[in-house]
Amino acid sequence: MNKKKVSLKDIAEKAQVSTALVSYVLNGKEKESRVGHEIAVKIKQIAKELNYQPNYLAKSLRSGKTQTIGLIIADISNPFFANIARIVEDEAKKNGYTVIIGSSDETAEKSWDLITVFLNRQVDGFIIVSSENSEEQIHYLIERNVPFVLLDRHFPEIPTDFVSLNSFKAAYDAGSHLIRGGYKNIGLIAYQSQLFHMQERIRGYRFSLEDHRIPFRPEWLKEVGFNTIEEEIKVGIDDMLASEYAVDALIFATYRLAITGLKYINSLGLKVPEDLAIVSFGQAEAFDLYYCPITYVLQPMHELGKTAVEILIQKLKKPDSEKKQILMEAKLMARDSSRPKAPVR
Amino acid sequence: MNKKKVSLKDIAEKAQVSTALVSYVLNGKEKESRVGHEIAVKIKQIAKELNYQPNYLAKSLRSGKTQTIGLIIADISNPFFANIARIVEDEAKKNGYTVIIGSSDETAEKSWDLITVFLNRQVDGFIIVSSENSEEQIHYLIERNVPFVLLDRHFPEIPTDFVSLNSFKAAYDAGSHLIRGGYKNIGLIAYQSQLFHMQERIRGYRFSLEDHRIPFRPEWLKEVGFNTIEEEIKVGIDDMLASEYAVDALIFATYRLAITGLKYINSLGLKVPEDLAIVSFGQAEAFDLYYCPITYVLQPMHELGKTAVEILIQKLKKPDSEKKQILMEAKLMARDSSRPKAPVR
């Protein structure tokens, strides 16, 4: 009843040869290992007949390679990461790799867990979207000589391969775009995080103000905690609006912040962009559906994911090749939510 | 430099015992195998010192269990499936399982590929969101005695475990809700697919009309192909609006159809719900952000995912337990996009 699995041995028995020959033939080594032609044909035929499928566990145990990549992201249910995951999945598959995905929820702890579990499962390498305070993990991987590539975020003080976004430039562009459109009081809602990419977004934003001689007001910048974004965003926006220098434009540093913020802005009855212009990082179909299409920072997602896989695979082949550190440029997609202000007369 | 991996053997050597003892101790079998207490302590200590991490490949090869679940969904970058994936990931982890995810893009071919690859990697079982024409795959798994649970979709004529939605009821409710709100000409945009859940949605919709004595018009039902949704939805909506019985309300059979359709509706300058009321399957943040919150069919995502994992794990423990076939009920979340029509006077 239960057709059990067909192994090399089964084929060998049926063909009346040793497993060695079967292995050679099925791995296309009949030439190098000078297997008899007739036997080779016979083995192939039997393998097909029995629908032989090699056991990758055994293969991996022997070879020390699992052809598996561990992908650690913040949260697969976040469209940004889901998109990345899909791209990584496809690229990996093209190269004969399978991907195991884990969500860290932006915590170093879960990220550690995932790394441990994935290492026990002998993944060949990692693609990691780092959480705050996870430097220790990175050092551990380096020390253990585990190949990995950081994606979307990196630690400038740790020499690693990475592929991420030029966040400073992207944020600077976002700010400048609004300023050019006539907006003067520009707020930023970011995560409260020491992660470099976030700090860079803040720095880029501030620099855009500075560069255009707009004095920065502390109440324009709100950094919210990962676990309290809903409440904190409300407070932040309230403060920004109540300020003596009430904001007329708002930048969101990530997709999730934007979604949450926009819901609140809607509930306040504010009109975009008349009452409040909007620019956001990340892109998503939600932005297209909004009554006023949202201006966003277009990240080269496909390139990000694809490049990360490429670098990792390159590294798996040549472990000691030079470190690749790639900062990709974002493109501001200007749409209605940040259209130039009607001149005040 | 390269700290290489610590194996049982390394511990055994350091402790001057055989690997058997080490294995017994580290698997908590010191009692049954009557390992000397002092030795046991020593072994544990050395294991900790060397930070021993077992090689799951070896364990799995020996035991025939990988503690891995293969999850096949249509597309991880679709928020609906991404959410499901996250829930499955978390539930599986709670039970000591790891999940490998693959996207089939609704094609039987890719689904076959994934099943093959995952089987070669010796997954213990599958959770599958089936594609059209994939019955053969299901039969194959049954024949091979591979444990699996179908999720979100099932084949009524094949006896399998499954967890899905009562699509007929959900669609019926959606239609009835609109009719009660005074809408008379109600369209449905669905996928052109023989998959049971899709046919049930169509049937439920038609039955709601019938039940309220509204004669069905062929132009009210548009079934679009998976790969041509954009163009076909346009044609479909155009036809529905141009009809002698122009629709005043529209149901979308999935989240992606809704997103695509709403974009087109926006571009036509139609107002929801004044010009066209909307009800959609699936839920997503995009719906909250729409200028007029979209009425949707709330699927018990968490329950769906959790139950699928539970059934699968149960099945892994007791392969011959009875088949679980679960149809969950959806809940219509009425919002502005389908508010009752202002009475015509």
Place this chain on the structure above:
DNA sequence: AATGTATGTTTAATCGATTAAACAAAAAAC
């Protein structure tokens, strides 16, 4: 005939863990 070379196939170790069975020494029973 002796030696060398080419061709074809098998043997056995290996990857890292598990575990039944064998073995050895100490303790208990008669």
Place this chain on the structure above:
DNA sequence: GTTTTTTGTTTAATCGATTAAACATACATT
């Protein structure tokens, strides 16, 4: 003082594949 039982430990097979090395022929060369 044997025999039996208990306790503690090792041996070796196993999971399914890979592959260097050994082996066994046939054929060619001198």
